[in-house]
Amino acid sequence: MSKQQNETDELTCHVVSSITAIAEDEWNALLPDDYPFARYAFFTTLEKSEVIGRKSGWLPQYLAVYHRNHLVGAMPCFLKTHPYGEYVFDWSWAEAYEDAGIEYYPKLVCAIPFTPASGERLFVSPTHDQRAVRAYLLGGMRSLANQLGCSGTHILFPTETSLSSITHYGYMERRAVQFHWFNRGYETFDNFLATLTSRRRKNIRKERKSISVQNVNVEIREGDDICPSDWQTFYRFYQRTYLKRSGHTGYLNQAFFEQLGASLTDNLVLALAFIDDEPVAGALYFKSTHTLYGRYWGCLAEYENLHFELCYYQGIEYCIKHGLHRFDAGAQGEHKLMRGFEPILTYSAHHLEHQGFHQAIGDYLQREHHLIQQYLEDAKAHLPYRMESQ
Numbered sequence: 001m002s003k004q005q006n007e008t009d010e011l012t013c014h015v016v017s018s019i020t021a022i023a024e025d026e027w028n029a030l031l032p033d034d035y036p037f038a039r040y041a042f043f044t045t046l047e048k049s050e051v052i053g054r055k056s057g058w059l060p061q062y063l064a065v066y067h068r069n070h071l072v073g074a075m076p077c078f079l080k081t082h083p084y085g086e087y088v089f090d091w092s093w094a095e096a097y098e099d100a101g102i103e104y105y106p107k108l109v110c111a112i113p114f115t116p117a118s119g120e121r122l123f124v125s126p127t128h129d130q131r132a133v134r135a136y137l138l139g140g141m142r143s144l145a146n147q148l149g150c151s152g153t154h155i156l157f158p159t160e161t162s163l164s165s166i167t168h169y170g171y172m173e174r175r176a177v178q179f180h181w182f183n184r185g186y187e188t189f190d191n192f193l194a195t196l197t198s199r200r201r202k203n204i205r206k207e208r209k210s211i212s213v214q215n216v217n218v219e220i221r222e223g224d225d226i227c228p229s230d231w232q233t234f235y236r237f238y239q240r241t242y243l244k245r246s247g248h249t250g251y252l253n254q255a256f257f258e259q260l261g262a263s264l265t266d267n268l269v270l271a272l273a274f275i276d277d278e279p280v281a282g283a284l285y286f287k288s289t290h291t292l293y294g295r296y297w298g299c300l301a302e303y304e305n306l307h308f309e310l311c312y313y314q315g316i317e318y319c320i321k322h323g324l325h326r327f328d329a330g331a332q333g334e335h336k337l338m339r340g341f342e343p344i345l346t347y348s349a350h351h352l353e354h355q356g357f358h359q360a361i362g363d364y365l366q367r368e369h370h371l372i373q374q375y376l377e378d379a380k381a382h383l384p385y386r387m388e389s390q
Helices: 003-009 024-030 040-048 091-099 130-148 160-167 189-193 198-213 228-246 254-263 306-322 334-339 355-381
Strands: 011-016 058-060 062-067 070-075 077-080 107-110 152-156 172-182 216-222 268-275 278-287 291-299 326-328 342-352
Touching: 011 130, 024 040, 024 070, 040 254, 062 130, 070 130, 077 130, 091 355, 107 130, 130 152, 130 160, 160 172, 160 342, 172 306, 172 334, 172 355, 189 198, 189 306, 198 216, 198 306, 198 334, 216 306, 228 254, 228 268, 228 278, 228 291, 268 306, 278 306, 291 306, 306 326, 306 334, 342 355
Parallel strands: 107 152, 291 326
Antiparallel strands: 011 062, 058 077, 062 070, 077 107, 152 342, 172 326, 172 342, 216 268, 268 278, 278 291
């Protein structure tokens, strides 16, 4: 028997309903970088605040692969009874199942709840056989889905580099487009503006000037400088904005933000807007060593261009000041194009147990790939950069 075969035979896969069943140092040791949404503290915050769990329709089913009692692989999986909070839209698939008299829910997803930010989804120890542990994780996910009576398994927002190792096991690839800003060594915000066309440059300056005209002052707080009252204030913004936009108060609660401030202190940046020393709006970012992630926003009232200032321009300035390479400002948003954000592909992977639907949707996704690529190229054609700057 080969050494690789022997190691594979000694692997065992466990399913746990709380990440606290896994040691924090062992979980974090699997992570390839400091992507904040994969950290142990992020999942414990989701659990302790009860924004995930049976009542929310996000039931944790973490997969943990061990080799001789040492954790060598993990996947954050969830049993889902609805499509909300995923940002990969499969409502039409569920409707097709319903029309055929087949249950689409529950389904099993590997994802970061409420977070459309790409990152590694299959965590494997760098000291172990990557291919063997990935295969064991994917096999374990499929086996769990069958045990739970799921219609299929879905891996949302994996990295492009890990996608091929997932589709190798029969998963269908799906693509979408987001808009990210890239730091090309700018020293100041004006250096960035200088790369844009005159029209776009003037428009951004006009939008930013309107902030001071409205007597709005913006403060950036991060780490320990974000105090408990800031979280209470921000949650009020978040709740009110969700209520106005969606008719509900959002997926997250005040406990989530307060616990987040205590557990992921070094990964958080909060932009707050004030008028006469009274806070009126805020935007919350997460950060790694190379990327800024814009995640949540809220306000008490509508102010001209304040969303653009807090959610885009303050983020760009932060990246420039701190030397971050990329700014992922969240899902969707073609209006980001004219502000210097560039279209990029994001991915998801899907396996449906019903072979007829798996094949039919696979055929559809192949056609969709061409449409997505056309959209990407068209979006690139509308970038506001001067030709010599591209």
